[in-house]
Every structure is written in C-alpha cells, then in structure tokens.
Amino acid sequence: MAQAAVALLGFAAVLIQINEIKSNNRAAGARQIYLGFTDLAFKNPKFSAPDYEAIKAADHDTRTQYENFVSYFLYACEETIAAFPSSDEWRNSCDYDLKPHLPLLCEKSSAEPAYLATYAPATQQWIKTSMQTAGVAPPDCKLRKT
Numbered sequence: 001m002a003q004a005a006v007a008l009l010g011f012a013a014v015l016i017q018i019n020e021i022k023s024n025n026r027a028a029g030a031r032q033i034y035l036g037f038t039d040l041a042f043k044n045p046k047f048s049a050p051d052y053e054a055i056k057a058a059d060h061d062t063r064t065q066y067e068n069f070v071s072y073f074l075y076a077c078e079e080t081i082a083a084f085p086s087s088d089e090w091r092n093s094c095d096y097d098l099k100p101h102l103p104l105l106c107e108k109s110s111a112e113p114a115y116l117a118t119y120a121p122a123t124q125q126w127i128k129t130s131m132q133t134a135g136v137a138p139p140d141c142k143l144r145k146t
Contacts, residue, residue, distance in 0.1 A: 030076075030083035037076035044069060052103045067108070070101045078123045095130065099143070102131050106141035 041048035046055075047069040055066045077094035084090050105127055108115045116124045131137065135144035 026083045030079040033079045034076045037072055040069065040072060048097075050100055050104075052100075055104075067104065070104055073097065073101065074119060074123060074127075077126075078120055081122070081126075082120075094126075098127070098130050099134055102127075102134050102136040102143060103141045106131055106136045106138060110138040110141065 044065075047066050050066065055063060077090075077098070080090045081094065105116075109127075116127060119127070136142065
C-alpha cells in the first residue's frame with residue numbers, strides 16, 4: 001500500500017514538472033516573439049508609429065510590409081497575453097501599441113470579413129473592443145481625435 005502511494009506521488013510530481021516545463025517554454029517563446037517584434041518596430045519606425053494615409057498612398061510593397069508588420073504585432077500580443085494571462089502589463093503594452101493600427105484593421109475586416117478569423121477568438125474580441133473604444137468604424141475607419 002505504501003509503495004502504491006509513493007508511486008502515485010511520484011507520478012503526480014512528474015505531471016506537475018511536465019506542466020511547469022510546458023508553461024516555462026510557452027513563456028520563453030512568447031518573450032522571444034515579442035522581442036522579435038520589438039526589434040522589427042525599432043527597425044521600422046514608419047510602421048510602429050504609422051501615418052496610415054501615407055502608407056495607403058505608398059506602393060504595393062510598402063502597404064504589404066505594413067500589413068505584415070501589424071500581423072506580426074498581433075501574433076506577438078496573442079502569444080504574450082496567452083502566456084501571461086494574469087500580467088496586465090502585457091495587455092496594457094499591446095493596447096497602447098494597437099491604437100495606431102486600428103484604421104488598417106478596420107479597413108481589412110470591413111473589406112475582408114474573414115481576415116479577423118485568422119486570429120484567436122480572444123484576439124478578435126480585443127481588436128473589436130479596441131475599435132469601439134477608439135471610435136474606429138467603417139466606412140471611414142479613422143481614429144477619433146483626443
């Protein structure tokens with residue numbers, strides 16, 4: 001009976017360790033993804049603090065680069081928020097950085113309704129809520145002046 005109890009405790013300890021390793025790996029991966037995004041933002045200030053009207057008027061490559069920049073940003077936020085669900089600072093950082101990209105997201109989701117479906121439901125809701133809060137809505141998809 002004692003051997004069975006010890007074996008059960010050992011098995012439980014292994015399961016806890018596996019879960020902890022999984023959690024640590026997810027956190028490390030999320031940090032790495034976010035650092036990659038931060039590096040990209042540093043190298044592309046025209047996208048991290050965008051003049052969306054100028055980007056829309058630019059050539060196809062610039063518009064595509066900007067859309068990919070925003071996609072990488074959303075993926076980085078999706079991963080960090082999922083890895084650190086109880087850390088408000090990650091959510092706050094992503095909220096702050098999302099606002100200037102809302103016009104693009106509004107236009108993309110209006111023109112291509114399936115676009116937002118490429119993100120997790122929580123991310124879709126976060127984007128929609130952020131657009132409502134900022135007053136960004138079709139057809140003009142412009143940020144309110146504050």
